Amino acid sequence: MKKRNFIKVLFSIFIIPNFLFEKKKVIKRKYSKNYWLLSKNDK
Amino acid sequence: MIIKDSFLEEKYYDVIIVGAGPAGITLANKLEEKKFNVALIEAGSEDFSADSQEYYIGENVGEFPQETDVSRLRMFGGTTGHWGGSSRPLDAYDFNNWPIKKKNLDPYVEEASKIIEVKNEFREVPFPNSKNLKIIEFQVSRVRFGEKYFNDMKNSKYIDLFLNTNLLEINGENGKFNKANCLMNGKKINISAKLLVIATGGIENSRILLLNERKEQKLFATKMPIGEYWYEHPFSELGKAIINEKIINSYLRTDLNHFVNMYHTGDASVTYSIAPTENFIKDNQILNSCIWLVLHKRTNKGWKNLLKDLFCIAPELSNNMLKLIDRKVSCGATLYSSWEQEGQKNNKIVLSDKIIDKNGYPGPKIIYKKSNLVKRTAKVCVEEIGKYLIDYNIGRIRANSFLFDDEESFISGAGWHHMGGTIMGDNPKNAVVDKNLKLFGSKNIYVAGSSVFPSGGHANPTITIIQLSLRLAEHLSKII
Ligand SMILES: Cc1cc2nc3c(=O)[nH]c(=O)nc-3n(C[C@H](O)[C@H](O)[C@H](O)COP(=O)(O)OP(=O)(O)OC[C@H]3O[C@@H](n4cnc5c(N)ncnc54)[C@H](O)[C@@H]3O)c2cc1C
Numbered sequence: 001m002k003k004r005n006f007i008k009v010l011f012s013i014f015i016i017p018n019f020l021f022e023k024k025k026v027i028k029r030k031y032s033k034n035y036w037l038l039s040k041n042d043k
Numbered sequence: 044m045i046i047k048d049s050f051l052e053e054k055y056y057d058v059i060i061v062g063a064g065p066a067g068i069t070l071a072n073k074l075e076e077k078k079f080n081v082a083l084i085e086a087g088s089e090d091f092s093a094d095s096q097e098y099y100i101g102e103n104v105g106e107f108p109q110e111t112d113v114s115r116l117r118m119f120g121g122t123t124g125h126w127g128g129s130s131r132p133l134d135a136y137d138f139n140n141w142p143i144k145k146k147n148l149d150p151y152v153e154e155a156s157k158i159i160e161v162k163n164e165f166r167e168v169p170f171p172n173s174k175n176l177k178i179i180e181f182q183v184s185r186v187r188f189g190e191k192y193f194n195d196m197k198n199s200k201y202i203d204l205f206l207n208t209n210l211l212e213i214n215g216e217n218g219k220f221n222k223a224n225c226l227m228n229g230k231k232i233n234i235s236a237k238l239l240v241i242a243t244g245g246i247e248n249s250r251i252l253l254l255n256e257r258k259e260q261k262l263f264a265t266k267m268p269i270g271e272y273w274y275e276h277p278f279s280e281l282g283k284a285i286i287n288e289k290i291i292n293s294y295l296r297t298d299l300n301h302f303v304n305m306y307h308t309g310d311a312s313v314t315y316s317i318a319p320t321e322n323f324i325k326d327n328q329i330l331n332s333c334i335w336l337v338l339h340k341r342t343n344k345g346w347k348n349l350l351k352d353l354f355c356i357a358p359e360l361s362n363n364m365l366k367l368i369d370r371k372v373s374c375g376a377t378l379y380s381s382w383e384q385e386g387q388k389n390n391k392i393v394l395s396d397k398i399i400d401k402n403g404y405p406g407p408k409i410i411y412k413k414s415n416l417v418k419r420t421a422k423v424c425v426e427e428i429g430k431y432l433i434d435y436n437i438g439r440i441r442a443n444s445f446l447f448d449d450e451e452s453f454i455s456g457a458g459w460h461h462m463g464g465t466i467m468g469d470n471p472k473n474a475v476v477d478k479n480l481k482l483f484g485s486k487n488i489y490v491a492g493s494s495v496f497p498s499g500g501h502a503n504p505t506i507t508i509i510q511l512s513l514r515l516a517e518h519l520s521k522i523i
Contacts (some may be wrong), residue, residue: 018514028447029356034282035447036356037429037440043359 045197046205048228056082056203056236057523059223061210061251065120066491066508067190068244069158073516074203080523082234083202084225086209086243087118089193094314098209100406101246102395107411107457111418114459115244119196119206122244123505126459128184130156130506131165136321137331137383137500142469142478143412151510158509159184163202167313167318169215172435175323175427179333180315181503205234211402213239213255215262219486226402237523240489240515245461248494249273249392250407252465252475252482263469264484270393272386272466273409276458276501277417281334281425281446283349284376285364286438288338319424329420330384333501334428339375346375349441360439378425378440382501384417386463418453422446465494479518480511491515 028035059176060067063085071083087095095118101111103350115250116124132152135145156163161182170176196204205227212224214233222233241248249270255262256269324331339345346368352362367373390411398406425442432438445451468474471483476495482488493504 028048028425028442030444030447031352031356031441033444034352035442035444036353037426037433037442038357038360041434042357042439 044199044203046203046227047207050205050227050232050234052233052235054203054235056080056234058082058238058240059084059234059236059490059518060240061223062086062121062241062247062492063119063188063204064242064244064492065123065158065188066121066244066512067240068120068192069155069509069512070165070240070242070491070516070519071202071264072192072195073513074519075199077516077520078201079520081202082205082236083196084205084210084223084234085119086207087116087339088206089189090117091116091118091124098402099401100398100400102398102406102408103411104408105411106170106413106454107409108455109457109459111407111409114457115246115461117278118189119193119204119459120187120191122459123186123188124148126187126505127503128159128186129181129503130159130161130184131179131181131502132509132510133500134321134331135451135500136324137498137502140497142467142474142497148507148510148514151513154513155506155509156182159325159506169320170317170431173431175320176431177318177320181316181319200221208232209402210241210243210251211404213251213258213262213488214260216260218261218263218484220262220488226339226467238487238489238519240491242491244510245273245464245493246392246407246409248490248492249464250394252490253392253394254404260290262484262485263488267471267475267483268388268473269475271388271391272461272497273391273411273461274384274386274499274501275411275462276381276460276499277384277413277421278381278458279379279421279455279456280443281378281380281421282440282442283345284336284378284432284438284440285346285349285353285368285373285506286336286338286376286432287367287372287436287512288374289372290435290437291336291338319427323427327423329423330383330385330416331500332380332420332424334378334380334424336428337377337379339377341371341374343375345377346373349375352441355440364439373438376438378428380421380424381458381501382417382420382424386411386466386498387414390463392464413453413455458503460499462496462499462504465490466497468497480515489515489519 057079068106099112208227395408429440465475
């Protein structure tokens with residue numbers, strides 16, 4: 001399998017069971033003027 | 044043939060087209076195919092000149108960021124002499140407030156693509172596992188209308204191209220145009236025809252009508268919103284990001300593998316254009332938009348500053364991202380956007396009382412301000428992309444402050460796309476031309492170009508301008 005296809009398959013395995021992902025709320029955290037868009041689990 | 048100095052005033056044309064940009068040239072070529080006699084009147088010459096550009100000086104009031112004499116070209120071929128060539132037809136939902144629909148312009152997209160020498164391929168694919176975002180495709184044209192068509196015009200049997208000929212006044216009576224009063228190399232001449240088409244670009248179309256509005260001859264309806272509902276495509280950097288390049292590249296590039304490298308900044312290598320879906324636009328009551336995620340080359344060390352910032356608020360995440368960058372899995376990126384601005388009555392072209400052009404006529408004055416909806420659209424779209432990156436753990440965005448700080452003034456660039464001012468509609472109370480681009484109240488004056496767009500989505504306007512000119516040619520062929 002070509003590398004690109006392999007990565008694609010790999011990525012689809014991760015991405016297809018969409019419902020398994022807990023949709024995370026975006027939290028905004030300001031750091032020196034601009035805003036990072038982060039998940040609440042981002043430590 | 045080219046008319047430079049001498050000219051027989053007795054000649055009576057089928058159509059006079061004022062302005063030799065893509066709108067005027069496309070129309071002239073199509074009418075020539077049907078063997079109609081056309082006078083194509085162009086204010087500039089074959090080449091660019093500072094002297095000609097001076098006629099384009101205008102005044103800006105409010106937030107409009109570009110000078111009117113640099114955001115367009117007054118020469119044969121019009122503004123395509125320095126356009127970027129990015130092309131994509133409007134989305135079906137951009138036509139919600141048009142009196143015609145996308146299906147009325149679709150029959151012309153193949154021919155319009157041929158004219159600008161791009162593939163008629165404007166695909167879109169859903170963003171993997173997202174109902175809210177999609178990836179869209181632009182084609183990039185290298186055609187400059189001036190270079191492409193000059194010789195054709197020179198040798199044309201049916202088109203007389205008048206260079207250095209500035210339309211000054213439109214004359215006629217009882218709603219019927221009969222003569223165009225022009226200045227050709229400093230000499231006043233009258234050119235007569237059955238029909239007149241004004242195709243002088245997204246600012247001049249309004250200005251010419253405003254200059255001719257108060258005439259006793261009543262060439263068109265009074266009290267129309269001439270110059271009003273004028274708008275642009277705001278353009279701005281919306282933020283920076285750290286992106287998992289491997290995943291983005293492998294996944295997104297596979298479906299649209301010749302995806303255009305839209306934005307050639309010094310450091311841009313690969314770019315994708317992301318757009319909100321129709322449902323997302325409706326649900327969030329926002330405008331249409333398009334966002335480029337420009338992945339940085341490895342030589343660009345901008346990610347260092349991003350990770351340093353991130354370290355102060357999320358050190359673990361910052362360290363993990365640094366590892367991915369070291370392993371050449373992730374990279375830095377910039378988000379740029381060019382998006383829709385809604386037409387508003389108060390955003391308009393009026394006649395300046397300060398600027399008078401070299402022929403003694405008032406120049407254009409642009410009164411322009413962006414609404415909160417414009418800013419909210421950018422914010423909602425960035426948040427949605429940020430959320431997607433978080434959900435699939437493929438990156439994080441650092442959004443620019445103006446999106447979230449209400450008190451910060453929102454300064455944006457513009458896309459060099461002048462739209463509105465002579466918008467198309469069903470009646471002269473809120474529009475200037477009808478669905479066939481004829482001026483309300485006139486028997487034989489038409490307008491071509493993006494000034495007739497009631498709304499302009501996010502897509503660059505020229506391919507739509509060409510589609511409209513092809514449709515206008517078909518209409519005029521039936522009535523001449
Ligand atoms: C820097 C830049 C980049 C751009 N990039 C893109 C892009 O990537 N994609 C895209 O789709 N669009 C782009 N555009 C916009 C594009 O150039 C215009 O949409 C297009 O040229 C408009 O065509 P037009 O024929 O209506 O007007 P114009 O091209 O402006 O032509 C109008 C013509 O009318 C003539 N004229 C004006 N007044 C008179 C008068 N009184 N008498 C006689 N003649 C007159 C002018 O000399 C000119 O030749 C860009 C514009 C700029 C400035």
